[in-house]
Amino acid sequence: xxxxxxxxxxxxxxxxxxxxxxxxxxxxxxxxxxxxxxxxxxxxxxxxxxxxxxxxxxxxxxxxxxxxxxxxxxxxxxxxxxxxxxxxxxxxxxxxxxxxxxxxxxxxxxxxxxxxxxxxxxxxxxxxxxxxxxxxxxxxxxxxxxxxxxxxxxxxxxxxxxxxxxxxxxxxxxxxxxxxxxxxxxxxxxxxxxxxxxxxxxxxxxxxxxxxxxxxxxxxxxxxxxxxxxxxxxx
Amino acid sequence: xxxxxxxxxxxxxxxxxxxxxxxxxxxxxxxxxxxxxxxxxxxxxxxxxxxxxxxxxxxxxxxxxxxxxxxxxxxxxxxxxxxxxxxxxxxxxxxxxxxxxxxxxxxxxxxxxxxxxxxxxxxxxxxxxxxxxxxxxxxxxxxxxxxxxxxxxxxxxxxxxxxxxxxxxxxxxxxxxxxxxxxxxxxxxxxxxxxxxxxxxxxxxxxxxxxxxxxxxxxxxxxxxxxxxxxxxxx
Numbered sequence: 418x419x420x421x422x423x424x425x426x427x428x429x430x431x432x433x434x435x436x437x438x439x440x441x442x443x444x445x446x447x448x449x450x451x452x453x454x455x456x457x458x459x460x461x462x463x464x465x466x467x468x469x470x471x472x473x474x475x476x477x478x479x480x481x482x483x484x485x486x487x488x489x490x491x492x493x494x495x496x497x498x499x500x501x502x503x504x505x506x507x508x509x510x511x512x513x514x515x516x517x518x519x520x521x522x523x524x525x526x527x528x529x530x531x532x533x534x535x536x537x538x539x540x541x542x543x544x545x546x547x548x549x550x551x552x553x554x555x556x557x558x559x560x561x562x563x564x565x566x567x568x569x570x571x572x573x574x575x576x577x578x579x580x581x582x583x584x585x586x587x588x589x590x591x592x593x594x595x596x597x598x599x600x601x602x603x604x605x606x607x608x609x610x611x612x613x614x615x616x617x618x619x620x621x622x623x624x625x626x627x628x629x630x631x632x633x634x635x636x637x638x639x640x641x642x643x644x645x646x647x648x649x650x651x652x
Numbered sequence: 653x654x655x656x657x658x659x660x661x662x663x664x665x666x667x668x669x670x671x672x673x674x675x676x677x678x679x680x681x682x683x684x685x686x687x688x689x690x691x692x693x694x695x696x697x698x699x700x701x702x703x704x705x706x707x708x709x710x711x712x713x714x715x716x717x718x719x720x721x722x723x724x725x726x727x728x729x730x731x732x733x734x735x736x737x738x739x740x741x742x743x744x745x746x747x748x749x750x751x752x753x754x755x756x757x758x759x760x761x762x763x764x765x766x767x768x769x770x771x772x773x774x775x776x777x778x779x780x781x782x783x784x785x786x787x788x789x790x791x792x793x794x795x796x797x798x799x800x801x802x803x804x805x806x807x808x809x810x811x812x813x814x815x816x817x818x819x820x821x822x823x824x825x826x827x828x829x830x831x832x833x834x835x836x837x838x839x840x841x842x843x844x845x846x847x848x849x850x851x852x853x854x855x856x857x858x859x860x861x862x863x864x865x866x867x868x869x870x871x872x873x874x875x876x877x878x879x880x881x882x883x884x885x886x887x
Contacts, residue, residue, distance in 0.1 A: 430665075435793055440782040441790050467787070476769040504813035507806050545812055547804065552702070555676050556669055556678055559797035562790070566798045567805070569782065571742050577730055577780055580738035 419568065420446040421561060422482050424536055425527040427453060430545070434558025436469040442565040447473040447523075448482045479524075479539055487519035491532050491540035492560060494553040499534050503542040510544035511567035523564060528557050539549040560585040577584050582629030590623050598625070625626045653755045654690070654803065655681040656780050657717050659771055660762040662688060669793025670760070671704040681707040681715045683757075688846040714759075714774055722754035726775035727795060729788040734769050745779035746802035755764060758799060791839050817864030825858050825866040831875040838882050874887040 421439060426432050426449060441466035447469050457632065460480050505513070514521055524631055526532035531554075537543065546563055548555055555563070585593075598619060606610060628636070656674060663686060671682055682704050704844070711717035718724050728737060747772050749756055759775065761767035766789075772778065781798055783790055790798070820828075833854060863871070 427804075434794060437791055438794055440787045441781075441794075443784045460776065472682075478802075486879065500813065501816065502813075505811045506809055508807045511879055543813075544803070546676075547806070547809065549678045552675045555797070556672055558791065559669060559673055559676075559794055562794035562798050563801045566742075566781070568803065570742075570802070571782070572743045574741055574743065576738075576740045576744055578737075581738050583735065615777075618843065641881065652817050 418443055418446070418457075419514065420448055420483075420486060420520060420522045421565075422448045422450060422451070422479070422522050422524045423477055424450045424524055424532060426525075426557065427451065427528055428557070429453075431528060431557040432468065432473075435561040436473065436558075437466070438558065438562035438565055439469045440467050441562070442569045444565060445469055449475050450479050450482050451477060469631070479536055483522045483524075483539065483611065485511055485520060486522040488517045488521040489515050489524065489540050490514060490521065491524045491537050491543045491568070492526070492564065493532060493537065493543045493545060494548075495543075495545050496553065499539055500535070502537060502540055505542060505544050507544055507564060507567050510542070513565070514544075515568050525557060525561060534582070545557075580629070582631040584630045585630050585633040589630065590628060593628075593633055593637055594619055596637060596644065600640055600647070603644065603651075626634060653680070653725050654679055654749065655683055655721060655755060655757045656681045656687060656716075656800075657714070657757050657759045658687070658792070659714055659767060660687065661760075661792065662763055663792070665839055666763060666792040667708075668705065668793075670796040671702070671708065673793065673797035674704045676703050676797070677804045679800060680707065681705055685706060685714050685717050686712060711763050714771055716882065718757045718759075718774060720755060721750070721757040722751045723756040724775050725749060725756065726772050726778045727761070727799065728767060728772065728778045728780060728785075730778075730780050730806055731756045731788065734772070735776055737772060740777060742781050742799060742802050744778055745777070748801070749779075750803050759794060759819075760796060811817075814866070817866040819845045820863045820865050820868040824865065824872075825863060827871055828875070829854055829858055831872060831879065835875055835879055835882070838879065838886075839877055 421435065421444060423432060424436060426435075432449065432452065439445065445468070452475065474482075490510065491502070493504070514523065523533055523544075524536060526536060544564070546555060546560060548554075577586060598616065601615075601619075604629075626632075655678060656670060658667060658670060661670075667684065667687065674680065674682060680703070687710065709717075725745065726737070728739065758779075759767055759771060761771060781788075781790060781795060781797070810883065829851075833851070836850075836854075861867075
């Protein structure tokens with residue numbers, strides 16, 4: 418169970434963007450510490466924020482917002498901070514967060530200042546998005562999206578459509594090659610002085626295409642049609 | 653080398669957000685296909701977009717924008733599309749993209765409609781961010797950020813500050829235990845009927861704290877001060 422806590426967010430668009438990323442990645446507990454009142458009300462109608470925004474709760478202090486959490490992790494660029502906590506890259510920190518039993522809170526600071534030293538003192542450890550040192554500071558909504566993606570990413574999950582169609586059989590590609598050879602022969606492209614070499618090159622050319630069954634059928638149809646046209650023109 | 657191509661982006665804020673994420677993660681080649689003129693000009697001054705936005709180029713057609721690329725990959729939610737291309741999750745697709753020698757283009761469609769079937773026909777394969785099926789569609793700037801993060805993430809990179817301080821030695825924790833025992837003794841908390849058991853529990857309690865050298869020194873100082881106070885009050 419993960420709770421996202423935005424501490425003193427200022428821009429209603431960013432609050433909405435954070436809520437949208439949560440909805441995209443399947444997280445629903447959003448808590449805001451002291452947002453500008455107006456901002457909070459405005460964002461209730463933000464595009465795509467949906468039910469996450471509707472159930473978001475406001476707190477006066479960070480302590481109250483994280484009272485029921487058993488792990489508190491802060492996000493930081495690592496700049497201008499006291500260095501009292503262990504700091505992990507998102508890749509390794511995310512793994513620990515995902516493994517945590519019980520409710521964990523992931524804190525994000527304000528757009529302008531990030532989390533204060535006081536906010537950080539509530540954290541067991543910190544996590545850093547591995548952005549460039551020359552430009553560490555990310556947009557709030559994007560930072561939330563990137564962190565949540567790291568938590569849900571699953572390198573072992575199978576691809577939605579790993580390969581379109583299955584690979585062609587040798588019988589199919591040989592049929593294609595024969596048709597193509599006939600076409601080259603008729604059009605005068607075929608090199609009669611080195612037939613064996615031409616055949617070899619043609620075969621390799623077709624193999625390199627890595628054709629699927631379906632695409633082989635399409636190519637066969639195309640060549641058959643051209644052959645028909647040439648033959649009917651000749652006769 | 654990766655080129656980010658935004659096809660018919662509408663919202664200048666999203667163009668700026670894409671540029672900012674590129675700067676955060678160290679990518680600099682942004683190309684826009686037919687953005688609204690006004691939008692494109694507005695965003696030149698967007699927060700954090702920096703030099704990426706300054707060097708971004710505009711094209712009239714997708715073909716022109718990707719003319720020099722040797723791999724073209726489209727991003728898609730997978731909805732309402734023809735299914736002519738292999739579709740990979742970002743985890744596996746990102747790996748292939750990162751490994752590609754030569755210039756690869758990663759395409760993002762408009763906020764409202766994504767990439768069209770026509771746009772998709774330019775792609776060797778497609779990549780899907782593993783968002784929830786019930787809410788697949790991500791904000792454009794967030795989608796760019798998440799994809800670029802996948803490309804730069806490095807699970808083998810060492811943490812910026814893996815552990816704050818080095819672990820305390822046994823000598824240090826034993827000294828701490830002795831001080832604490834003395835304190836409990838003086839304050840009347842120590843259980844005289846089961847000294848051995850109490851010592852054992854005290855040692856385990858301290859071990860569970862996983863103390864660093866530095867923190868052991870701080871705790872020792874705290875207990876020493878309290879001991880001094882109690883002793884001076886008693887005498």
